[in-house]
Structures are given as structure tokens and as C-alpha cells.
Amino acid sequence: MSSDLVIRAAGIGKSYQFYTHYADRFKQMVFGRFRKFYKDYWVLRDISFEARRGESIGIIGRNGAGKSTLLQIICGITTPTYGEVEVHGRVAPVLSLGTGFDTELTGRENAIIGGVVLGLRRADIIKRFDSIAEFAAIGQFIDQPMKLYSTGMFMRLAFAICAHVDAELMVIDESLSVGDTAFQDKCRTFLRNFRKTGSILLVSHSVAELHNLCDRVVWIDRGRIREMGKPSEVIPKYQSAVHEEHDDASRFLIEA
């Protein structure tokens, strides 16, 4: 195992269990070893890739392709049904909308909890708080309950916290697009600096962003890796494929 390996995903797959009747869930608990009472919905299948220190990987794919589930697995929030994932170093996840905020609490309180959840000491977070507030740039709202926040403010605070936890891997789920241009610029500047020491895993539908920030792009199609390579090679293929495909529900079939 190389020391500068940050992510190693070896043939991971993830299925969710779909139950037709609620009682089936109970039957599965009791008689699960004899019979299967659910249908599998395979979100991911046979995903393998690696990321080294300082490498940035972009993930593209259509809605429901499994991108967010993949990020959740990498972050250790959920576990794969089969396969193995290894992640080395501190992960800072900027996941879509929310990043585990308690909306009853103020931005300040959530920042402290968020920082501690990601492995910082409380004292360290308090020391860095001014810098977090400055990055988020939401003014007086930092001491207001987060239920009063706009979507953009949520995301600003989420990113600001993750930018201050000395992460080695930043996992970003489409959230950059929520910010306004000024904030996006700030995030991009931060990420460009961050890339010198850390790795980024970025889900995005913005072609420009992927070109700018990523060394490699992984194209996920219906839970499988369809292409992997340089942004300049993979993105055009993806775009032409999307233009050809119909936008219908056939991608969301649940198999028996």
C-alpha cells in the first residue's frame, strides 16, 4: 500500500432494499435467511478507482447515476454492499444542502459541532472561528438560527467549515453551484490552493468547473463506470451521450 494513496475503491457495489409492503421488512428480519422479501435496487456496481495525494477527481453522470451514493461511501457515511474502500486522512464533506446542520441552532453553534464531528478539537474550532465567519461572509446571520438561512448561506457556512478543518480530502457534492459568482470564485481560489497539498473529489454538472479543478474525470452511468480519464477526453463524450439519450424514466428501473 502506497503511503500517498488517499482513496482506494476496489470493486464496490451498493444496493438498496426495496420493499413492496411494509410487513415485508419485518418478514425479512425474521425469515431473511430462508427467503428474500425485497427487490434490490443497485445504485452502484463494480466501481474501482484510486486517488493519490494532491490528485483531484471529478465525477459526472446523470441524476440517479449513483454519484452521491459513491460520495457517501467514500466519506464512510454508508457502507458498500460488496467491495472495499480505503480512505486515508481527514475527510471534509461538503455534501448537498445541509451537511448535517441543526436548523434550530445558530451558525456559530453548528460550526463548532461540525468542526468537532470532522475531528477537530473544540478549542481549535473556536480559535479558527473568526476565519470561518470571514470566509462564509454571512455577517450577522452567523449568530442566528440556521432555519433563517437561505440555501446559499447554508452552503457558504458548510464550505467555510470544511475549509478550516485541515482536511486531506475534500468531498464536494454539486454544492458549489448554489453559491453566487463571488463566492464561487472564492471557493475556486481556495480549492486551487488546497490542491497543492490535498485531494478533491468533486461531483459537478459544470463542465468549466471540472476542466478547471480536476486531473481526472470519472463518468458514472447507471451505477457503473463508463469512462475514466482526462477531463478533455471524457467530458465531450459524456456531453454527446447526454444529447443522444432520451430523458425518460427507463434509467430508474428496479429489478426483481
Add this chain to the structure above:
Amino acid sequence: MTYQSRAKTSTAIMLSARKSGAPLGWLALPFTTGWRHRELIRVIVQREFAQRFRGSALGWFWAIISPIVMLGAYTIVFTGPFKVSAAAEAGVGHYALFIFAALIPFNLFTELFARAPNLMRENAWFLKKTIFPSDTLGWIALCRALIYAGISFAILLAFELALTGKIPATALLAPLVIVPYCLFLLGVVWFFAALGSLTQDVAHVVTSIMPLIIFGSPVFYSVADVPPAIREFAYLNPLAIYIEMTRNLVLAGVVPDFALYGQAWLVALVAFWVGHAVFMRYRSILVDVV
């Protein structure tokens, strides 16, 4: 921080524990994970209290007033207009103390037991969006409940001092009972949190049996009052062990029987490890079902 995630997480966690520590590392595992996340537990417990008393002018006063009201009500009911025979035997206020001393550990249990099945669901937004070590939810729930129990306990001691003029020295030994009791409670919380996430029926079962538990536990009576024929079975209810011992230490000044104390630890450790093991076994799928 380095972690591995496999299809079977529990084994991965067990393996890393065995690798990192002593040969009996898995025995210490529930403690070490709790200790590792102590900052997180502290921050979240603080948050819960900040949230609870936000917008109330008197803040902590409310946490103190409710046990006082309860103790006052028991005193009035059992010594005032109603002449309950057991109360009359014990003397004015003594029966209220007798009940209250048992109610503190009992309420600690009911609060946690009632909350456990929904614990994961209540915190789903946390579990799904951040890298949250879900087993710490058990520690957090326990710490929270312990703070309220501590307030009640202080009021109990103050009331006892006012009423009888003294507190038995054995009250100082109470922590020796509280520690295994906490381990027992944590095991219960983990077990029912895991079960309750899988099916909501568990929460309903828990609410339905709750009223029965109070009569099966020596709260309004003591184990000595149980008819001799079935007295042996009284301690089959683990709560009886802890309630009796706490009450005897704090009120009667009686040091618990050595065998019973051993039983308290045995029950506590078994509940603690089984609860934790069950929770960790299902932990990875719980996130997907809540």
C-alpha cells in the same frame, strides 16, 4: 484518520481493534470509541441544554423546579389528606423520600428506554450528512439524562437532610452503584436504538410496556415487601437491583450485599457489550433505513 469500509463493517472494526490494542481490545472497544469522541459528546450535550433553555428567562430554574414539584406532590399525597398505611408506618415525608429515591434511577431508565428506539431517526439528518460516529448517540443520551438525574439527586439529598437532619455516610458509595447502572443503561439504549431503527413497531412496544415496568420494579414498595414465595424472582428485573441498592445506600445506610453487587456488575457488563455488539453489527445498515 484512516479507515476501511467493507461489506461487513463490524468485522473491519473488530479487526482494527484487535490490531491496535491488547489481545482483549474488543472488550475495551465500547469505552475507547466513547473516549475518542469525548469532545463531540461534550459539545452536543452542551448544545442540547443551550437549545432547551433558549428563550426561557429562568433557564436552569426549570430543570430544578420539576423534581421539586414532583417530590412536593408525593409528600402531600402520602402524608396529607390521604392516609396511606405504608406512609403512616414510615413517618411524615419518609414515604415520599422512599419513592423519590427509587424514582430517580427509575426515571433515568424510562427516559432512555422511551427515547432509544427513535434515537437514530431523530438524528437522521446528522447521520446521513456528516461522518458521524453513531454509537456516540448512546453516550450523548446518557449524559443528558444523567444531568437531570443529578439535579433530582441533589434535591433528594437536600430534602433528606431537612427532614431527618442527616444523610447516611453510605450515600458517598452511591457512585459505585451508578457506574454499573450507567453501563447497563447504555447497553439498553444501543440495543433498542438498533432494533428501533429497523422497525417502528419497537417504539410502540416500548411505550406500551412502560406502565408495566413501574409495577414490576421496587419503586412504590421495596423488595423486602415482596411475598417470600416470589421474592427470589424480584431481582430477575435488573432495575430492581440498582433501585434497591441506591435507595439502601442513600436512605437506609445499608451497604449492599456482596453477591447482589456482583450481580449488578455482571448484568451491567453483559448488557453493555451485547448492546454495543448488536449496535455495531447493524450500524452500517441503520444509516440506510432511518
